[in-house]
Amino acid sequence: MSEVNNAYLLKELQDQFAAFITQVDEPYGLLTIELDKEQILPVLSFLVKHPELQMQFLTDVCGMHFPDNKGKELATVYHVHSFTKNIRLRIKCYMSLDAPQIDSVTSLFGSANWQERETFDFFGIEFIGHPNLKRILNVDEMEYFPMRKEYPLEDQTRTDKDDTYFGR
């Protein structure tokens, strides 16, 4: 039995999914991979069922928006954690603004339900197969996805406030 560390985890992933992993990084000790968005379910279920790794805990799901990254504007980021081996993995799946769809992972982790709804709510990423994909924190009538970068924090038409020096 080899020691379970980032190198082992990466090797296990590369053995199975090398063709779909587009980038590997290790910022601050946390193994980060960029993955083809079609492969999110197979990779996560592989990690859950892996006898050594047992990455059965989904720590976090969140969205990201990079307006200048043409064709890969949106991303969902997954953090998974193995309690038995205490190792974490971050998976990023990029997608384009025109087709912001990705498979839902609610079939594997119940905790993904609201986290995916939150991501949908703020970034407009649609999770295919989600049981109840609707807005969660914002009002139902909202017509845009507020965490996208094109929406400024404050109403830009306001004239009663001048704080350009503060970069807002």
Added chain:
Amino acid sequence: MENTVTNFDHTSEYTTLNLGPTHPATHGIFQNILTMDGEIIVEAEQTCGYIHRAFEKIAEHRPFYQITPLTDRLNYCSSPINNMGWHMTVEKLLGVQTPKRVDYMRIIIMELARIADHLICNSVIAVDCGALTGFTYVFQWREKIYDIYEEICGARLTTNVGRIGGLERDFSPACIAKIREFIQEYPKVLREFTSLVERNRIFMDRTVGVGPISVERALHYGFTGPNLRAAGLDYDVRVMNPYSSYQDFDFTIPVGVNGDTYDRFRVRQEEMWESLKLIKNALENLPEGKFFAEVPEFYLPPKEEVYKNMEALIWHFKIVMGETDVPVGEVYHSVEGGNGELGFYLVSDGGRAAYRLHFRRPCFIYYQAFPEMIKGSTLSDAIVTMSSMNVIAGELDA
């Protein structure tokens, strides 16, 4: 539960009951739409977002030190833990090594916050079972913890305590005296509260077997913190991924068996004892040294220096205007908050503010399990279950 959903007579008509959004028994802005068969809950659906304040959006427009006050308002029962978690995230990004004294001081503050959090949660469970006395009694002791906060940072509820790189000031002799007094006196109070409630027949009848969740389901729903430990899994961030020198201390992780309301109560109760132990040890072994790390580009210089010293003035100006450079990178850091793993996922593009900041709020994740936990129980049990989960509106809605 004898009355499970399957036993119902399906010819009867269900009632829809709107519990909340501002129901006094839910301790916060929570709405639950309950489908009731008489007094039994058949189905429940939560709505949230009533106090959503767009912290993640605001954080993208603020320099790092201005994000600390936002974290105050997540789990406002234990704001110092959130503050420290945020400082440590930034320190991780910057690669700052804090002196041991800072770590130990932080542990003292964080464990005081944990006691304040658990104290409120547990006494409120008792209130929801009809025992108000215990609550009014221990509430005075939260007040004492707030007095200590006041001595440390000047604030009480939304503390904004500490700075990136350390703490804003050293513990004063008055503060140390207050902490000592607290660890001296509090065990008596906790014991008395325990004897009032823990083996109380009425309390046990109301909580044992109420709102249970198995460890498998708890993991499935992403439980962390006392609620997961009550179900029987000893996951604690302080032990698994120690931060702020928690590895220097010896403490146990209490775990429950059934994951019901009573176990959650017991786990929190025991954790308070562990926290007391930690505070005592940290205070006794408090190392000498500085209460801040050498990061002049993030840690504000003393005000007297700013008036006299050119360099200090420049740093002061740069920090206040948010003009210092930060490294490009992404970092995830988590701390054991009052309710579980409180994570900060920070993506920095080198700009003055975070490119993206996501809070992993334990409440938001485990509150999903609430309908499953209360299905087939009575309305009054649902209320007790909810307070034992310690769902905090601020953390739920960010």
